[in-house]
Amino acid sequence: MIELFQQYGLAYLFSDGSGLSGVAMTLWLFIISVVLGFGLSIPLALARVSEHFWLRWPVEVYTYLFRGTPLYIQLLICYTGLYSLEVVQDNALLNQFFRNALNCTLLAFVLNTCAYTVEIFAGAIRNIPHGEIEAARAYGLHGWRLNLFVIVPAALRRALPAYSNEMILMLHATSLAFTATVADILKVARDANAETFLTFQAFGIAALLYMLLSFALVGLFRLAERRWMRFLVPTRG
Amino acid sequence: MNDLLNLQGYGPMLAQGAWMTLKLAFLALALSLTLGLVAAGAKLSSAKWLRVPATLYTTLIRSVPDLVLILLIFYSLQLWLNDLTEAFGWDYVEIDPFTAGVITLGFIYGAYFTENFRGAILSVPAGQLEAATAYGLSRWQRFHLVLFPQLMRFALPGLGNNWLVLLKSTALVSIIGLSDLVKAAQNAGKSTSEPLYFLILAGLVYLVITTLSNRIFKRLERRYNLGIKGMAR
Numbered sequence: 001m002i003e004l005f006q007q008y009g010l011a012y013l014f015s016d017g018s019g020l021s022g023v024a025m026t027l028w029l030f031i032i033s034v035v036l037g038f039g040l041s042i043p044l045a046l047a048r049v050s051e052h053f054w055l056r057w058p059v060e061v062y063t064y065l066f067r068g069t070p071l072y073i074q075l076l077i078c079y080t081g082l083y084s085l086e087v088v089q090d091n092a093l094l095n096q097f098f099r100n101a102l103n104c105t106l107l108a109f110v111l112n113t114c115a116y117t118v119e120i121f122a123g124a125i126r127n128i129p130h131g132e133i134e135a136a137r138a139y140g141l142h143g144w145r146l147n148l149f150v151i152v153p154a155a156l157r158r159a160l161p162a163y164s165n166e167m168i169l170m171l172h173a174t175s176l177a178f179t180a181t182v183a184d185i186l187k188v189a190r191d192a193n194a195e196t197f198l199t200f201q202a203f204g205i206a207a208l209l210y211m212l213l214s215f216a217l218v219g220l221f222r223l224a225e226r227r228w229m230r231f232l233v234p235t236r237g
Numbered sequence: 238m239n240d241l242l243n244l245q246g247y248g249p250m251l252a253q254g255a256w257m258t259l260k261l262a263f264l265a266l267a268l269s270l271t272l273g274l275v276a277a278g279a280k281l282s283s284a285k286w287l288r289v290p291a292t293l294y295t296t297l298i299r300s301v302p303d304l305v306l307i308l309l310i311f312y313s314l315q316l317w318l319n320d321l322t323e324a325f326g327w328d329y330v331e332i333d334p335f336t337a338g339v340i341t342l343g344f345i346y347g348a349y350f351t352e353n354f355r356g357a358i359l360s361v362p363a364g365q366l367e368a369a370t371a372y373g374l375s376r377w378q379r380f381h382l383v384l385f386p387q388l389m390r391f392a393l394p395g396l397g398n399n400w401l402v403l404l405k406s407t408a409l410v411s412i413i414g415l416s417d418l419v420k421a422a423q424n425a426g427k428s429t430s431e432p433l434y435f436l437i438l439a440g441l442v443y444l445v446i447t448t449l450s451n452r453i454f455k456r457l458e459r460r461y462n463l464g465i466k467g468m469a470r
Contacts, residue, residue: 039418064444065440065444067447068443068444068447068448069357069405069440069443069447070288070405070406070407070408070409070419070440071405071407071408072408072409072411072412072419073419073436073440074440075410075424076419076423076432076436077433077436077437080426080432081426081432081437082433084431084433085433156264172302172303172304173302174302175304175305175306179412185305186302186304186305186308189308190308193312199309199312199316200309200312200313200316203308203309203313206305206307206309207301207305207306210300210302210305210342211297211300211301214300214301215300225374
């Protein structure tokens with residue numbers, strides 16, 4: 001295992017000579033998907049709990065579709081499916097976008113994690129004690145101010161445990177990127193396996209790297225929960 | 238209409254793929270539920286030699302992506318088996334991809350179900366088991382008459398979630414060469430050069446299964462929550 005890592009270490013961690021690869025690529029995919037997914041999910045979560053049917057309903061359909069089908073199929077649709085359409089091929093901008101494997105992968109990942117995150121945040125919004133919202137109203141907050149200053153922060157704090165789970169699942173889901181020829185950790189492992197036939201070692205290194213990343217993420221979330229959820233569990237400290 | 242059902246001649250292939258996906262999912266579910274219950278028992282046991290390996294199993298498996306484990310176990314399983322048969326001088330045994338897929342998925346999701354069951358067992362009030370012991374019930378009676386019906390109430394929401402994750406991860410076995418629903422859709426898409434159509438079709442099949450599963454789990458939850466205030470509707 002050590003010899004294999006000496007040979008492929010750089011590719012596993014940072015670069016395969018032609019660009020980002022391994023851990024760096026996995027982290028890049030993870031961060032972009034999570035940041036974009038997070039940004040999109042907040043307005044969508046607010047729409048999901050809205051009283052207006054026409055705001056709520058499209059988001060409901062979106063999360064239903066993306067949570068009910070495997071990410072792999074979504075990735076295949078983005079990567080091979082959409083590009084087969086003439087509309088996409090004829091439009092210069094779309095053509096350029098969908099020709100790039102990394103773009104397609106990121107699109108699938110963002111849409112997927114966003115759907116799960118919307119449901120998590122929407123659930124948290126529904127579970128905010130009514131008194132908090134009444135208090136905010138009594139202080140004269142309405143409309144977007146009420147959402148921005150009270151509902152969203154309160155929901156995000158309460159959603160932290162569920163959201164951390166989703167983040168770890170997303171980190172794990174990035175391993176699908178190699179099927180679209182993106183050079184993440186697993187792609188490097190497969191190449192190493194194909195060249196050396198040291199199957200267990202090649203995939204073992206990949207597993208170890210993912211494990212370290214997962215543990216780091218779990219540790220970060222534990223810190224975040226200690227900071228932002230302290231008010232919910234006063235006796236734990 | 239006939240043309241729509243026939244799917245340009247690829248209908249039977251897709252149906253076979255869907256059947257393969259379902260078989261794989263259910264067999265892996267059976268294996269992982271069994272493994273989950275056993276490992277949860279081991280994790281809660283007072284014997285260290287049971288607790289430590291079970292904890293190691295759940296921590297290691299759950300911190301690595303399922304796809305990495307699928308590739309790792311699937312490709313290594315045959316190699317290990319070869320070493321084993323060679324060491325004991327047995328005949329060469331070849332595992333077919335389907336069996337390997339079931340074992341791999343079952344082994345991975347067993348770790349998730351373990352945590353599920355462990356939490357549920359801990360949620361059952363200890364007094365219930367003490368009372369069962371006081372009534373002189375045997376170990377097996379204590380498990381299937383007292384513990385199991387009560388732990389299911391706590392375990393069901395998590396079980397439903399994990400089942401859906403397991404079901405969706407069966408799509409990954411096409412990567413290791415099993416001709417499941419996704420593989421069939423990909424092949425049909427390639428030969429007809431209409432990949433989008435067949436991929437959406439495969440997605441719809443998954444959607445139907447997940448929707449049905451949700452219904453069934455709702456019903457099960459209602460059943461195991463009988464007699465609990467606020468849930469029995």
